[in-house]
Amino acid sequence: MKPTSVVYWLRLLMAVAAGFANHFLGISEASYGELALPVGIGLGLLFYLVTVVIVRNLLHYGELELKGRNRYITVGGGTFIVVWVMVAVLLNTLLA
Secondary structure, eight states: OOHHHHHHHHHHHHHHHHHHHHHHTTOSHHHHGGGHHHHHHHHHHHHHHHHHHIIIIISOOOHHHHTSTTHHHHTTHHHHHHHHHHHHHHHHHHHO
């Protein structure tokens, strides 16, 4: 598989994990009040930062493999956000 495909799939799987974590950690206004949104976003950012560390340090993908500067940060970012939000909303709707 190409390095960009590996990064996309990693970000997709971590977005699903972040969505599950948002739901099963009980991050909602009932438990966190007004801090629910910042805590939920912080959790998503934490999962995204983990993917950045994995891509950069464990997989050793850099400018050469991903064909561009800082692509280890940006590749799959939109996918991560959309999938993370969709999984969180879906789980919150179905299991709440």
